[in-house]
Every structure is written in structure tokens, then in C-alpha cells.
Amino acid sequence: MHTFIKNTAQNLGFDACGISPADELTGDKVYMKNWLKVGLNGDMQYLERNFDKRFDPRLLVPGCKSVIVTLTNYYTSENQPENAPKVAKYGWPEVDYHFVIKAKLSQLEQAIRNEFGNDCFNDDCQHLFVDSAPFAEKSFAQRAGLGWVGKNKLLISPVLGSFCFIGILLINNEMVYDEPIRDKCGNCTRCIDACPTKALQNGVLDARRCISYLTLETKREIQEDLKPYISGYVKGCDICANVCPWNKKLSKQHDQIELKPVKEILEFTKEDWLQLSQTEFNRIFGKSAIKRGGFERLKEMIGLPLNPQNGE
Ligand code: SF4
Numbered sequence: 001m002h003t004f005i006k007n008t009a010q011n012l013g014f015d016a017c018g019i020s021p022a023d024e025l026t027g028d029k030v031y032m033k034n035w036l037k038v039g040l041n042g043d044m045q046y047l048e049r050n051f052d053k054r055f056d057p058r059l060l061v062p063g064c065k066s067v068i069v070t071l072t073n074y075y076t077s078e079n080q081p082e083n084a085p086k087v088a089k090y091g092w093p094e095v096d097y098h099f100v101i102k103a104k105l106s107q108l109e110q111a112i113r114n115e116f117g118n119d120c121f122n123d124d125c126q127h128l129f130v131d132s133a134p135f136a137e138k139s140f141a142q143r144a145g146l147g148w149v150g151k152n153k154l155l156i157s158p159v160l161g162s163f164c165f166i167g168i169l170l171i172n173n174e175m176v177y178d179e180p181i182r183d184k185c186g187n188c189t190r191c192i193d194a195c196p197t198k199a200l201q202n203g204v205l206d207a208r209r210c211i212s213y214l215t216l217e218t219k220r221e222i223q224e225d226l227k228p229y230i231s232g233y234v235k236g237c238d239i240c241a242n243v244c245p246w247n248k249k250l251s252k253q254h255d256q257i258e259l260k261p262v263k264e265i266l267e268f269t270k271e272d273w274l275q276l277s278q279t280e281f282n283r284i285f286g287k288s289a290i291k292r293g294g295f296e297r298l299k300e301m302i303g304l305p306l307n308p309q310n311g312e
């Protein structure tokens with residue numbers, strides 16, 4: 001079954017696939033409990049809900065025994081025009097990656113059903129996720145041998161780097177599992193040093209200072225002391241990924257036609273972004289992941305001063 005799943009995932013266009021047992025992640029649970037206790041999640045209260053389920057797939061999908069994890073490379077070597085407001089690369093595809101990866105995972109699920117029967121899946125519960133459930137995806141990806149969670153809190157694949165979407169499929173069967181990979185960050189601190197808002201300190205991410213959070217997750221006004229350090233990003237932030245030596249070495253152009261970038265992201269100058277109306281925003285980005293966070297926040301971020309010493 002293990003080999004069938006991995007071969008099928010590869011044939012469907014996933015760039016990597018690993019399988020782990022669906023046991024509780026006790027260490028990660030304690031870490032996150034402490035992280036939440038001191039409020040480093042900011043306004044992301046959803047991280048506090050369904051807390052136990054996040055670390056134990058069996059509570060999310062009763063009867064599941066294994067976690068199938070897929071990676072899809074989304075790196076592109078294309079660039080936005082110089083001085084244009086920056087959008088993190090995951091937001092570039094015309095179609096929101098959630099839909100693209102879910103469609104592929106559904107095909108994987110159907111192939112497994114065809115080969116091994118419908119009992120493989122719990123039809124009473126949602127068992128297929130892309131960022132859409134309380135689920136510790138990165139930790140399970142690590143356990144499934146697909147990479148390690150780096151000091152920048154991203155999953156780093158030793159084959160693909162960190163520009164990857166993670167897909168999850170929970171299955172009721174036990175099988176042979178992949179071996180977890182050890183952390184390969186070593187003494188490197190490039191992501192910590194490069195983070196302009198000092199969001200990565202002492203081994204933890206202070207989400208309240210992270211540009212991704214500030215551009216996408218919170219509606220609060222940006223603290224004055226952080227404003228000069230937003231570095232031109234208006235949706236997400238790729239700084240700690242861009243500086244990672246694993247990405248410099250491994251990132252290569254993806255070959256997923258479904259992840260074709262919105263052409264305006266590649267063409268818009270700062271002037272175009274400044275003139276963008278709500279109607280045009282909806283028309284151009286209506287299907288893309290960057291509609292999250294909203295138009296008003298985008299406009300607010302574009303208006304922030306760019307301190308050239310803190311850009312990339
Ligand atoms: S995404 Fe940007 S702001 Fe957030 S930790 Fe990484 S470099 Fe810092």
C-alpha cells in the first residue's frame with residue numbers, strides 16, 4: 001500500500017509524498033501550548049480552538065491510522081517589477097492553491113479507494129486538508145520523512161526547499177512508514193538575522209511581529225515601531241525563506257500548470273498597485289489566495305514607507 005500511494009502521488013504530479021503513523025505529537029503539543037499561553041499567536045484565536053485535535057489525527061478523524069502527506073513545489077524564478085509592492089510567492093497562482101491541491105488529493109484518494117476499497121476512508125468526517133483544518137501539517141510532514149521544521153518555522157524539504165504546499169489525507173489503514181528526517185539547520189541563523197521585524201527570536205516565532213501575520217491575519221493597526229520594517233510586502237513575506245541556503249541551493253521552477261501566476265502580479269508597477277480599485281482587485285484576484293486579508297489592508301500596506309535598509 002505504501003508503495004502504491006507514493007507511486008500514485010508521483011504520477012498525479014505531487015513533488016513528494018511521505019506517510020507517518022497517526023499518533024499524537026506530544027512534544028509539539030507542549031510547545032504550542034506554551035506559545036499560546038504567552039499570546040504569541042496575536043489575533044489568531046482559531047489556533048486555540050480544537051487544540052487537542054491539531055496534534056492527534058485520531059480525534060479529528062476517528063478510526064484513522066496513518067497520515068499521508070504530500071508536497072507540491074510552488075517556487076517560480078519569475079520576479080515582480082523592481083520597487084513594486086511585494087506579494088509572497090504562495091499568493092501568486094491565479095487559482096487559490098487550496099483548490100488546486102485539494103483537487104489533486106481527491107484524485108489520490110479515489111485511486112486508493114479503487115485499489116483498496118472505500119473502507120480506507122472515514123466518510124463521516126472531512127479527511128482531506130490543505131491548511132483548512134486544525135492540523136499540525138508541518139510536524140506531520142517532518143514525521144513522514146519529508147523535511148524538518150527550520151528555525152524560520154517553515155518545512156524545509158532536503159529535495160525541494162521550503163516553497164511547497166502541504167496536503168494531508170488521513171487514512172484508516174496501517175502500513176510501512178517513512179523515517180523522520182533530522183533537523184539540518186545546524187549553526188545557521190540567516191533567517192533569524194534577516195527577519196526585519198525580529199519576529200524570530202530565541203527559537204520562537206512572535207506572530208504579532210511577523211509581516212505575514214500583519215498583512216493577512218490581523219485587522220489591527222500596525223504598531224508604529226514596526227511600520228518602517230515591513231520591507232515593501234503587502235501580502236505575506238518571503239524574506240526568511242529567500243535567505244535560507246537550502247532554498248538557494250534547491251529551489252527550482254515548478255512545473256504545475258494549475259499554479260500559473262496572476263499576470264498582473266508580474267507586471268504591476270507601484271503606480272498600478274496604488275491605482276488599483278476594489279472592483280479591479282476583486283476581478284483580478286477573486287480566485288487567488290491573496291484576496292485573503294482584504295483590499296483595505298492591501299492599500300494600507302502599500303502606503304507604508306519603504307526603508308531601503310530593511311528591504312530584501
Ligand atoms: S515571514 Fe518575514 S516577518 Fe515573518 S518571520 Fe519570516 S522574515 Fe520575519
Ligand code: SF4
Nearest residue numbers: 150151185188191244
Ligand atoms: S536560514 Fe538557516 S537556520 Fe533558517 S531555516 Fe534555513 S537553514 Fe535553518
